[in-house]
Structure formats: structure tokens, C-alpha cells
Amino acid sequence: MARLIECVPNFSEGRNKELIEKILDEVRKVEDVKLLDYSSDKDHNRTVVTFIGEPENVLEATFNACKRASELIDMTKHTGEHPRMGATDVIPLIPISDVTMEEAIELSRKLAKRIGEELNIPVFLYEKSATASHRENLAEIRKGQYEGMAEKLKKEMWKPDFGPDELNIKSGVTAVGARMPLVAFNVNLGTNDITVAKKIAKAVRASSGGLKYCKALGIEIKERDIVQVSMNMVDYTKTPLYRVFDMIEREANRYGVNVIGSEVIGLVPMNALIDCADYYLKVENFDYGQILENRIFE
């Protein structure tokens, strides 16, 4: 398999279709970068774009799109329901195949430096790229939003990692960071008792003592008269899908409830599923290089 990273930048424009297309074109025109998805929300006035490719190409596409956004979007005029602080609000870089997290962090630093220096935009590194623990969480960085950033940047603890120390009035502030791919994974239970789903969600999620890279909620699926443990797996390499699945099955059993199915929502990295086959089949010494498809693009 080729070296692949995914990028999911969020731009602060969700209404002007023509403008959005100009930003998307910057991604489309970089060779060997594949635009996978984009969606604009008028209320949020925000567009989320997903593309994938080899690291250097993805950085190029991201920088160009960010540059174009800084030319086209004027943050002094931006309104929308979603919290935001910049024309390009946030740029997550996600290692997909044959790229380590360390390499993704290095790539995020390179991109952040270029945005800071060439576009004169203050840039914070966040998530795995953060240079201090109070900067890991995007919500913390963005607190105060665009309108509060001029003041916030004056504080020593909010000195940007790259770019000027003062707000870019037109383009605001951008956060860049490496993170793991997120897998949206839901497990359906053979009961309509919401308390069971809520108890199991509490047992498996990190915030209440469960698995470190699992976020979970118990919810009702009314049209099927069942309940569901709805999850975001934020690092499948450390908290694998099979582990949370087995744990839910065991907890459900304690209430006399069966797991009746699961759902993988949206895109999932191949290895998140390969790891499950490896686990349940008890495969000894499996190597991802044994997967035929991984051999053709190496």
C-alpha cells in the first residue's frame, strides 16, 4: 500500500457555493490527491472536506486550499452556529497507511509552519501535535472564538506555535494537528430498555473508567424498538473494535440481553477490521504485508 494520510479541514463558509467550489478546486487540482467527501452546513456556515493521498501531495493540497480560503473568506463578516476562530478553522491530519503518528506530527508541524510564515496566520498545534497539554483539546484552543482571539493571543500561554503573535484580522487563527482516524462503531442490543444501553456505555467508555480510546453513549433506536451503544473509537490501534465488542457482549449478558448486531458508520481504515479477523481467528504472526492488495501499490 502506498503511504497515505487523510486530511479533514474545516472552512468557515457553508453558504456561498461558488466560493466553496474554489476552495475544493485547490484540492482537486493536486495530482494523486483524492477528494473523498465534502459537506456544507448553512446554519453552521461551515464546510468539512475530506481528502486522502501521499503525504507531500496532501500537504500541498491543504496549503493551497487554506491559502485560497484566506483570500476568499473574511472572518470579520462571519456568522454561524458552530464555534470557529479562523477562515480555515482546523486541519486534522490522519495517518492511514504506512505513515507513523510521529511522521504525521512532523507533517503537521511542517504545514503549520508554512501557513504561519507564508499566510501570516497564527497557528496552534493541537491533539497529538500539541506542544503543551492545555493545547491538546481543540475546544480549549478555540474558546472565545474569533471575536476573542485578539485578546487571547496576548496571553503567554496562548502564544501561537507558528506565525505572528497577533491575530490575522481577515483570516483569524488556525489549528493544525495529527490525530488517529476515528471509527464510528455502534452495537445494537436485543432490548428496548435504555437503562441497559446507558449502563453498558458507561462501563466501556474512558470517561467513566472504561477503555481509554472509547467514547460511548446509550441511545434509543425507536424505529427498531431497540437500544444501542453508540461509540466513537478514537484510536483503534490501542482500543481495538473487538475488545469493546467483547466487553459489551459480556456486560449485556449480565443483564440477560443479547448483542444483535453492530454498525460501522462511514469510512473505516482496513486495519481496524483486519485486526478483528486476526483476533477472532487467533492468527499467529500475521503481517499486514500478507494482504494481497497491500502489495500492489507498495
Place this chain on the structure above:
Amino acid sequence: MARLIECVPNFSEGRNKELIEKILDEVRKVEDVKLLDYSSDKDHNRTVVTFIGEPENVLEATFNACKRASELIDMTKHTGEHPRMGATDVIPLIPISDVTMEEAIELSRKLAKRIGEELNIPVFLYEKSATASHRENLAEIRKGQYEGMAEKLKKEMWKPDFGPDELNIKSGVTAVGARMPLVAFNVNLGTNDITVAKKIAKAVRASSGGLKYCKALGIEIKERDIVQVSMNMVDYTKTPLYRVFDMIEREANRYGVNVIGSEVIGLVPMNALIDCADYYLKVENFDYGQILENRIFE
């Protein structure tokens, strides 16, 4: 994922390295075809080559290699332990991704026609491409070997599918056919009692009433003091790995024996493992298109 087929031609030369390289070069020089593996056996006097790529490119590489083999190998002088009937002895075409078996069969017919007409070699279609049930099994087609082919071709039931009705003295006869990828899958048992492995192998394999696309043997792994059910899964889409694994676990349990592990030998198509994750996690409505890696080369 791109449309991919794999080709594993067998050439009747395993000793003359220079000659073998000339055949391999025909594969190497077709753009976007990836030579995955090749191995020559001196006793067999035979070389097995594995490559993969988009259908048209793979057909081109295969035809060119076959043409070169017909120029370089003289079957009147061939000796070797492995049964053989032609310079290019057999050409299996294997659909890997986004190619149906029907399409692979059509590709095999196209290739067989070209070899027959342009190289003047009698060609039999075999396996899934066979035009009669007695031609499905390669061993049946090859019976009598090169030395018996001149006589065999005179019989109505052995009239070739393409090419001349008479033996090509220098190049012999070639078989071309589409088949499913084969997965070599072994399951290790927590006992050194070979009778248990043999009984389980008998239960799961097609030839004695078990799963249709499973071939199995019970063997000893002396260095680990265990026994193993050693299998070739000849169509994982119809007899999936998880089904034979679960069946072995259940049969082993009947003898009070645990499954202690499994092995996937060599290359395995991604979907053979994805199907296992889908099964054990009870995923509802999974689509291969949800695998991120499948999106980049589509």
C-alpha cells in the same frame, strides 16, 4: 480499489536463469503490472510467476511472457519431475478486486484465443473457464503430458478450445483458466494426537462430506509437539474462513481439545479477512466501499 486480477503462469524452465529472466522481463516491462513473486525449481524444471494489475495490463504481460517462452523453451528437450505439457504450461487468472468471476472467465477466453491464434499453440480452457466438465480439472487435461499430447489431441473430447487441433511441437499445449484465489489457512490444535487432526480434517473437507470449497489434511507439527488441520480454501467467498474455523473449534471441543491458533500462509485477499471481522462483530449492512483504502484507487 482499482480493478485487479492476479496471474500465476507456470513455465517449463527452472534451470536456465538467463532464460527465466528474459521471461520475467516481459512481465516487468508492462507498466502498472506488479511482479509479486517468482520461484524456480531445478528438479521440477519449472518456474511459477505471480503478478497483479489491471486486467488489460495483466493480459498483455501474460501474452508477452507466453510468447517469449514459446520462443525460448523447446519442449522436445524438456525433462523434469513435475507433470507438464507446454512451454507455458498453465495460466490461472484470479479475480482480486472489483472483477467478477464472469469477467475473469471472459478475460481468460480472450487470452486463450490470442495465444491460440497468434502463437499457434493449442489451448484448453480449464477450471471456471472450462467448456466441458471433464476439462475443469487441470490434471485431467495434462494427463499423458507433453509426450502424449499429439495423440490425445486427435480425440474429439480433447479438441482444443483455441488454436490449432495439432500439437505445437516446440511449445506443446497450454491451459488457461479463471479460478478463485486460494487461501492457505491452517488451524493449530492443543494436542499432539494426530488422530484428532485427521478426524477434524475429514469432517471439514469437501471430499469426505464437509465444506464444499475446503481441502484439508491432518498433519503433525513436531517441533511444537502439536497437530494441525492444514487447509487450502479454494473459494473463500463461498466457504468463508470463519465458517471452517468455527467448525473446527466445535469438532475439537468434541475431543476436549482447544484451538490454540491459526496461520495464514502467504498472500491473502483483503476481503477474506474483512468478511471474518464482519461476521464476528455481527456488522449489519457492511459495504466494502466503507473501507478507506478502497476509496483512493477507485
